[in-house]
Each structure stands twice: as C-alpha cells, then as structure tokens.
Amino acid sequence: MTSTGTLTGRTVAVIGSGYMCGGIAQVLALAGARVRIADAGAEVTTSNRERLIAEATRFAADGLFPAHAPDTIAERVTAAPSFADAVDGADFVEEAVPEKLDVKHDVLRRVSAAAAPDAVIGSNTSTILIGRIAEAVERPERFLGVHFSNPAPFIPGVEVIAHAGTDEGILPGVEDIVRATGKHPARISDADGFVLNRLQYALFSEASQLVDEGVASAEDVDTIVRTTFGFRLPFFGPFAIADMAGLDVYKFCFESLQGRWPERFATPRALAEHVDAGRLGTKSGGGFLDVPAERVPELVAYRNTAYVRMQQLLDELGPPPIQQEETP
Known part of the structure; x- marks a missing residue:
C-alpha cells in the first residue's frame, strides 16, 4: 500500500x-x-x-x-x-x-x-x-x-x-x-447499488442460479470465475475486455443466450449501436474505449505479460485456505 x-x-x-x-x-x-x-x-x-x-x-x-x-x-x-x-x-x-x-x-x-x-x-x-x-x-x-x-x-x-x-x-x-x-x-x-454492489450482486445472482439449476457446483463456479474472466479483471474492466474480444462477438453471444433467456440477456443498446456503426473494438480502432491501431500490439503485449505475472503470483501464494491442494 x-x-x-x-x-x-x-x-x-x-x-x-x-x-x-x-x-x-x-x-x-x-x-x-x-x-x-x-x-x-x-x-x-x-x-x-x-x-x-x-x-x-x-x-x-x-x-x-x-x-x-x-x-x-x-x-x-x-x-x-x-x-x-x-x-x-x-x-x-x-x-x-x-x-x-x-x-x-x-x-x-x-x-x-x-x-x-x-x-x-x-x-x-x-x-x-x-x-x-x-x-x-x-x-x-x-x-x-x-x-x-x-x-x-x-x-x-x-x-x-x-x-x-x-x-x-x-x-x-x-x-x-x-x-x-x-x-x-x-x-x-446516486443510484441503487451504486456500481460496485450492482455488479457484484448481479454476478452472485447468476452464479447462484447456475448452482440451483445443477449446471455446476459452487466450487466449480468459483473455479471458472477466478480462472477465466475473473483472471482478467485486475487489469481490465468489462468494457476493455469486450473491446479486445470484439463487440461483434459479444453481440453474437448475447443473441445466442436470448434463445433461452430473451429478456435476461437482451442485447445492451450501446453494444448494438457500436456494432451497427462498425465500431467493433480494438480490431476496428474503436469501441467503448478508443485504442489507436498503432497501440494495439502494445496493449496485447501488456495483456499477455499481465496474465503470466498473475499466474506466477498465484503460484507463489498457493491456494487460499478455502481450497484444497490440487493433485497432479
């Protein structure tokens, strides 16, 4: 600190x-x-x-x-x-x-x-x-x-x-x-839940539904969160992550989820507007965040280094006390 x-x-x-x-x-x-x-x-x-x-x-x-x-x-x-x-x-x-x-x-x-x-x-x-x-x-x-x-x-x-x-x-x-x-x-x-808790409890709600539906155990949901998109979050917020993934990809995934949950996963208006305007994220030079094309290689290099360093830190710390040691 x-x-x-x-x-x-x-x-x-x-x-x-x-x-x-x-x-x-x-x-x-x-x-x-x-x-x-x-x-x-x-x-x-x-x-x-x-x-x-x-x-x-x-x-x-x-x-x-x-x-x-x-x-x-x-x-x-x-x-x-x-x-x-x-x-x-x-x-x-x-x-x-x-x-x-x-x-x-x-x-x-x-x-x-x-x-x-x-x-x-x-x-x-x-x-x-x-x-x-x-x-x-x-x-x-x-x-x-x-x-x-x-x-x-x-x-x-x-x-x-x-x-x-x-x-x-x-x-x-x-x-x-x-x-x-x-x-x-x-x-x-000044809005209900502000930002932190509105996002935090939205994630918890969806995680709980996955467990209730028998899709995965609480332990396996936690594993997926901390080893996939949660692994990115110390370095990038959701808009930066979406821009790097491709906003057209995000829009396609929302549409796929709508086959089962049309209202719960309705395509966000801002996402649709960006895609319709050809603003697809870093691959098009603009999305929610504007990253000049010449800086994209630098961003990718930073991302890759950050993820490797994060894994090194986790390896150094070892698993938290709530987890069991993984056996080879």
Missing part, C-alpha cells in the same frame, strides 16, 4: 471505530492526517483504537504495512470522547457506522450540527441512497458518499457518490483525499 502523503497537517474525523472504520482511519493516518475516531462510547473507542494499532503491528510484520505503520498510527490516531470532540476542527469527516438508515440519520444529525459549517462529510455506505442519508445532514450540499471496500486498507477502489444536492465543487478535494491514501476514486451517480 502506497500513498502520496498529501494529508500531512490536516485533521480528519472517522465516525465509528469498528473494523471498517478502523481500516479507513489507518490509511488516512498513514497518508499524513491527524485522525480522530469516535464511537458510541469513549470506552469502545479507546478499545478499538488499541485494536487497530495491534492490527497495524501484525500487518507490518507480514509486510503489508510499512515498518513504521504501528508507531505512525499510534501517534496520529486519537480516541475522541464524543462525536462532537472528534469533528471539532476537522475539515473532512467520514461516517462509517452500521448500515441502517435510522442509525446513520441519528449519528449524522449530531455530527453535522457539531462540525464546522464548511467541513465536508462523507458516508461509507454500500447500499443506502446518499440522498436518503442526506435528509438528516445540516448543510447537505457538503455531504456525499465516500464508499471504501472491505478490507479498507487493501482494496484500492473507492466510490465517490454525489447526491442531487451535493455541491460538485467539493468533489475534487474529496478525490484528492482518496488519492492521498493510495486509492483510486471513481465518480458514481
């Missing part, structure tokens, strides 16, 4: 101190911020601060955090006695309390009343619409979703979600905070 360290000298508050909140506090502190955490009670907050320092010690011993991480986190993360104390003087607040609307409303009502009027407030929610949560926030124009993924110290993607009333002028600053922790922000509209 690397960061740019551009949060040095800034004070931020993390509301909540559980596992998710602690991970967020860790990466903010390692990026240079002074971090105040606060939970429902001072005793809980203090206990959880000790836990996240102990976690950092284990992570550093395993080479997952830099060697200085435990000392740095112990120095920069403090346990505030109350929400009001945590947000006092903070220019950015990240709320990460349990995923229940009434709980978030209660906490954010108190937090937004105590925070400075110009303090930006983010919510780490994975499913609740930001506009619904904003109903309890004073000055909701300074409020947005900032959705880290679990485990927060090690997953690099962060959804940055503005609701209809968010002042868009705060977005670049929030994205800078995210980047300072070594992570990658993506701007997302």
Whole structure:
C-alpha cells in the first residue's frame, strides 16, 4: 500500500471505530492526517483504537504495512470522547457506522450540527441512497458518499457518490483525499447499488442460479470465475475486455443466450449501436474505449505479460485456505 502523503497537517474525523472504520482511519493516518475516531462510547473507542494499532503491528510484520505503520498510527490516531470532540476542527469527516438508515440519520444529525459549517462529510455506505442519508445532514450540499471496500486498507477502489444536492465543487478535494491514501476514486451517480454492489450482486445472482439449476457446483463456479474472466479483471474492466474480444462477438453471444433467456440477456443498446456503426473494438480502432491501431500490439503485449505475472503470483501464494491442494 502506497500513498502520496498529501494529508500531512490536516485533521480528519472517522465516525465509528469498528473494523471498517478502523481500516479507513489507518490509511488516512498513514497518508499524513491527524485522525480522530469516535464511537458510541469513549470506552469502545479507546478499545478499538488499541485494536487497530495491534492490527497495524501484525500487518507490518507480514509486510503489508510499512515498518513504521504501528508507531505512525499510534501517534496520529486519537480516541475522541464524543462525536462532537472528534469533528471539532476537522475539515473532512467520514461516517462509517452500521448500515441502517435510522442509525446513520441519528449519528449524522449530531455530527453535522457539531462540525464546522464548511467541513465536508462523507458516508461509507454500500447500499443506502446518499440522498436518503442526506435528509438528516445540516448543510447537505457538503455531504456525499465516500464508499471504501472491505478490507479498507487493501482494496484500492473507492466510490465517490454525489447526491442531487451535493455541491460538485467539493468533489475534487474529496478525490484528492482518496488519492492521498493510495486509492483510486471513481465518480458514481446516486443510484441503487451504486456500481460496485450492482455488479457484484448481479454476478452472485447468476452464479447462484447456475448452482440451483445443477449446471455446476459452487466450487466449480468459483473455479471458472477466478480462472477465466475473473483472471482478467485486475487489469481490465468489462468494457476493455469486450473491446479486445470484439463487440461483434459479444453481440453474437448475447443473441445466442436470448434463445433461452430473451429478456435476461437482451442485447445492451450501446453494444448494438457500436456494432451497427462498425465500431467493433480494438480490431476496428474503436469501441467503448478508443485504442489507436498503432497501440494495439502494445496493449496485447501488456495483456499477455499481465496474465503470466498473475499466474506466477498465484503460484507463489498457493491456494487460499478455502481450497484444497490440487493433485497432479
């Protein structure tokens, strides 16, 4: 995990101190911020601060955090006695309390009343619409979703979600905070499931149906996902993968699936429009993403190297504890 360290000298508050909140506090502190955490009670907050320092010690011993991480986190993360104390003087607040609307409303009502009027407030929610949560926030124009993924110290993607009333002028600053922790922000509209969970649960739903239909076991579905298209996903998103495969091929496959599931696998409108216009992906010089023809060999070489390196990494790590060793 690397960061740019551009949060040095800034004070931020993390509301909540559980596992998710602690991970967020860790990466903010390692990026240079002074971090105040606060939970429902001072005793809980203090206990959880000790836990996240102990976690950092284990992570550093395993080479997952830099060697200085435990000392740095112990120095920069403090346990505030109350929400009001945590947000006092903070220019950015990240709320990460349990995923229940009434709980978030209660906490954010108190937090937004105590925070400075110009303090930006983010919510780490994975499913609740930001506009619904904003109903309890004073000055909701300074409020947005900032959705880290679990485990927060090690997953690099962060959804940055503005609701209809968010002042868009705060977005670049929030994205800078995210980047300072070594992570990658993506701007997302306020829609059910956002992007991460809408895609994640669509995959899980289809995987579950395959098991229910007796097409494959859960173990074999997992094997196919992680050793085929899942193998590509650390390097390329679905649009880049489609462009490299050929959008005409994708359209043909959708039409084949429609023989059994005409509605479930209806051809996406954007895909049909690209194919009808002759934009077939990298082989035609344009698709969802424009890759100049002269860069295609470079892209192919990168792809092949990436996949070989991924397999080498997996060989080095060995199978995860949920899998049995494969016998020759």
